[in-house]
Amino acid sequence: MTAELKPIRSEADYEEALTEVERLWGAKSGTPEGDRLDVLATLIDVYETRHYPMDPPDPIEAIRFRMEQQGLTRKDLEPFIGARGRVAEVMNRKRSLSIDMIRQLHDKLGISAEVLIRPTRHEEAA
Numbered sequence: 001m002t003a004e005l006k007p008i009r010s011e012a013d014y015e016e017a018l019t020e021v022e023r024l025w026g027a028k029s030g031t032p033e034g035d036r037l038d039v040l041a042t043l044i045d046v047y048e049t050r051h052y053p054m055d056p057p058d059p060i061e062a063i064r065f066r067m068e069q070q071g072l073t074r075k076d077l078e079p080f081i082g083a084r085g086r087v088a089e090v091m092n093r094k095r096s097l098s099i100d101m102i103r104q105l106h107d108k109l110g111i112s113a114e115v116l117i118r119p120t121r122h123e124e125a126a
Contacts (some may be wrong), residue, residue, distance in 0.1 A: 005039055008047040017044050060093060062115045063105065070109070080104035093120050 008014050021040050027033035057065070066072070074087050081087045081101050089095035097105070102116040 005036070005043070008043050014044070014047050014051075017047075056112075056115050056118060058120050059097060059116045059118055060091060060120050062111050063091070063109075066109050066111055080108055096120075 006013075008017055017040050021037060021044065024033050024037040024040070027037050029038075063077070067074075067076070074091060075084070077087045077091075078084065081090050081097075081104070086095065090097060090101070097116055102113055105111050105116055106113040
C-alpha cells in the first residue's frame with residue numbers, strides 16, 4: 001500500500017515525493033496511479049515555488065528567447081522597436097525599452113509586459 005499523501009514540509013519529504021513521481025511517471029491519467037502522480041506534481045510545484053523561487057527573466061533575454069522560438073531576426077523587431085540602429089541599441093543594452101516598444105512587443109510577440117518593464121541586468125548593475 002502506498003503512503004498517505006501529505007504536504008511537503010521538508011527537504012526529506014520533497015526527495016521522497018520526487019522518488020515516487022519517478023516511479024509513477026507515465027501512469028495513465030484517470031487511474032489511481034495517474035491521480036496520485038497529478039497530486040504529487042502539484043505538491044512538488046508548490047514546494048519548489050516557495051523554496052526555489054525563480055527571478056523573472058531579463059527583458060532583453062526574454063526578447064532573445066522569443067526570437068529564437070519564432071525564428072525571428074533583428075530585422076523582424078523593427079516594426080516593434082524602430083529602425084535597425086534603434087533595435088541594435090536596445091538589444092545591445094545601450095537604450096532602454098520605451099512604453100510604446102513594451103506595448104508593441106507584448107501585443108505582437110506575446111512577451112509579458114511585467115517582464116519587459118523590469119530593468120535589464122545591465123541597468124541593475126549600473
